[in-house]
Amino acid sequence: MSKLQEFAKSFTQKRELQITIVLAIFGAILTTAAFVMAFTSANMQYHDTTVTVDYLLEDKGALLAPPAQQVGVDEGFVYITPWFSQKIFYFHVPIAQLSLVVFSLAAIFGIIFLRTRNPNYDLRSRIAMETTLIFTLGTMITGSLWTRASWLNSWGELGSTLLSEPRLVTYTVMLMFVVAYFVLRKSVEGEEKKATYSAVFAILAWIIVPFSFLYTRLTQEAAAHPTDAVNTGMDPSNLLPFIVCIFGMMMLGYAIYILRVAEEKKRTQLEEIKETIEDSLSKASKAKGVNATNQYSAAVVLNKTSEKQSSDSAQSASKDGGE
Amino acid sequence: MAKAKSTAATRSNISGWRQYKALLKKDIAQELRTKEMVTSMGLYGMLVLVIYYIALSQAGTGFDITLIAAGLLLLMIVFTSMLGLNRSLIHEHDQGQLEALLLAPIDRPIIFLAKATTNFLFLAIVQVVVVPFFYVMFVSSSPGIIRGDVDPGPWWMLALILFLGSIGIAGVGTLLATISVNSKGRDFILAVLFIPVMYPLLLVLVAALTAVITGGSGFEATFWQMCAAAAAYNAVVIAVAFALYDYILGV
Numbered sequence: 256m257s258k259l260q261e262f263a264k265s266f267t268q269k270r271e272l273q274i275t276i277v278l279a280i281f282g283a284i285l286t287t288a289a290f291v292m293a294f295t296s297a298n299m300q301y302h303d304t305t306v307t308v309d310y311l312l313e314d315k316g317a318l319l320a321p322p323a324q325q326v327g328v329d330e331g332f333v334y335i336t337p338w339f340s341q342k343i344f345y346f347h348v349p350i351a352q353l354s355l356v357v358f359s360l361a362a363i364f365g366i367i368f369l370r371t372r373n374p375n376y377d378l379r380s381r382i383a384m385e386t387t388l389i390f391t392l393g394t395m396i397t398g399s400l401w402t403r404a405s406w407l408n409s410w411g412e413l414g415s416t417l418l419s420e421p422r423l424v425t426y427t428v429m430l431m432f433v434v435a436y437f438v439l440r441k442s443v444e445g446e447e448k449k450a451t452y453s454a455v456f457a458i459l460a461w462i463i464v465p466f467s468f469l470y471t472r473l474t475q476e477a478a479a480h481p482t483d484a485v486n487t488g489m490d491p492s493n494l495l496p497f498i499v500c501i502f503g504m505m506m507l508g509y510a511i512y513i514l515r516v517a518e519e520k521k522r523t524q525l526e527e528i529k530e531t532i533e534d535s536l537s538k539a540s541k542a543k544g545v546n547a548t549n550q551y552s553a554a555v556v557l558n559k560t561s562e563k564q565s566s567d568s569a570q571s572a573s574k575d576g577g578e
Numbered sequence: 579m580a581k582a583k584s585t586a587a588t589r590s591n592i593s594g595w596r597q598y599k600a601l602l603k604k605d606i607a608q609e610l611r612t613k614e615m616v617t618s619m620g621l622y623g624m625l626v627l628v629i630y631y632i633a634l635s636q637a638g639t640g641f642d643i644t645l646i647a648a649g650l651l652l653l654m655i656v657f658t659s660m661l662g663l664n665r666s667l668i669h670e671h672d673q674g675q676l677e678a679l680l681l682a683p684i685d686r687p688i689i690f691l692a693k694a695t696t697n698f699l700f701l702a703i704v705q706v707v708v709v710p711f712f713y714v715m716f717v718s719s720s721p722g723i724i725r726g727d728v729d730p731g732p733w734w735m736l737a738l739i740l741f742l743g744s745i746g747i748a749g750v751g752t753l754l755a756t757i758s759v760n761s762k763g764r765d766f767i768l769a770v771l772f773i774p775v776m777y778p779l780l781l782v783l784v785a786a787l788t789a790v791i792t793g794g795s796g797f798e799a800t801f802w803q804m805c806a807a808a809a810a811y812n813a814v815v816i817a818v819a820f821a822l823y824d825y826i827l828g829v
Binding site for chain 2: 428432
């Protein structure tokens with residue numbers, strides 16, 4: 256019963272829950288603040304080498320800045336002042352960066368699990384991978400919004416840019432890694448085996464993180480996906496919402512992570528308590544001399560014997576009748 | 579547990595090299611008796627070539643196959659090697675060989691090295707047979723080569739790329755095959771794990787292969803760059819696989 260008391264106590268402490276709530280609230284506030292700043296105080300940057308240029312002059316309707324803010328012709332190039340792709344930048348980049356960070360965390364927890372064999376670290380590795388999945392999907396959703404605004408290749412008209420752009424394919428491979436991790440977990444039986452295999456795979460899969468980060472920076476062909484936003488310098492009015500959004504997303508991600516870890520720990524505790532209760536129940540019934548299952552089987556045996564007896568008597572009756 | 583194994587090995591005075599040779603001999607003897615790995619992989623490779631022939635049969639005479647030949651060749655190698663890797667540990671698993679190996683005084687890293695070597699050997703044998711067929715069927719008959727517009731690099735360059743690729747595939751594949759053979763959906767799990775891990779290597783290999791097959795001015799620079807990248811990838815990933823193999827045996 257001491258386990259049950261511990262369980263009840265851990266609910267009264269509620270420490271994880273408090274941290275989660277505080278982090279989630281702060282994260283939500285910061286992200287919202289970044290959202291508001293992105294649409295109000297951030298200046299439009301339209302230099303050719305920054306990420307914020309919509310360089311194709313097709314009609315993009317509501318995705319463009321109002322006509323009053325158009326800069327027009329500059330040094331021989333016709334620019335359209337970006338509007339939507341400028342805004343999505345503040346969310347897409349932090350989510351993508353954090354997805355790589357959380358993926359790395361999963362690998363680090365995998366290493367710690369292999370060194371210590373402590374199932375807690377397997378749990379952390381798994382939850383980090385779950386958080387990676389959330390961030391990866393978020394990156395892909397915001398990225399496809401940006402694609403529509405900036406490259407004119409929406410999901411409606413899958414252009415060659417979208418399918419052959421190295422960064423997008425590399426990132427899709429990373430999503431496949433995350434999915435493969437969970438497929439592997441599903442198909443291995445036995446807790447320790449499952450934990451070991453998935454830790455090994457998480458470590459091996461980490462190779463995609465430096466590859467994804469460096470690939471577009473090292474090769475020439477990757478011109479379509481912007482990478483040099485920070486190098487070319489951001490306007491302070493742009494940098495502020497960007498940094499605020501990074502912190503907000505970090506807090507939200509950490510809140511998700513802590514909440515899930517606490518939930519899983521509670522679940523295992525609950526399973527343990529169920530087992531102890533079942534054990535004590537069966538012990539108690541054994542002490543009485545009659546087990547619940549024994550009662551059932553005894554009833555079945557009784558039924559069968561009575562059926563047999565009745566059929567026997569029926570047979571004998573028919574025999575009697577025949578004679 | 580691993581420590582106990584290694585002390586047992588040193589106590590019985592069997593050097594690592596002799597253990598390695600014994601394991602290699604075991605696999606090769608098994609293969610010589612059954613001939614199942616090389617036959618099935620070679621046959622599968624040839625069938626993939628037949629499918630390529632069917633797929634390209636309507637492409638017409640003007641189609642320049644040298645641009646995609648590298649990709650086709652690599653696809654064939656990936657499929658064939660996945661088939662081989664799937665089968666490579668079936669006996670170990672189904673007949674309890676792996677437990678026997680773990681009981682024997684053998685260092686665990688040597689089990690990995692021996693298995694990776696046999697996988698590499700079988701893959702190399704199959705490639706020696708199938709790649710010339712591929713060259714004759716597709717590349718040598720392409721209009722660019724016949725007219726002399728396309729000037730492929732020397733054959734040893736092709737061999738070097740395939741060698742690097744096979745090392746990477748065999749090294750990582752052995753680790754992943756050991757994982758997948760112990761899971762429920764064997765073939766499927768191997769494909770799901772193998773292709774994402776191989777993705778950077780395959781990109782590099784296809785760049786090097788295209789450089790060699792299409793030739794042209796200054797293709798050597800691309801070739802050596804890509805070979806260096808493939809070698810670096812192999813070194814990193816095989817070192818990781820080697821270090822991790824200890825953990826997945828016998829859990």
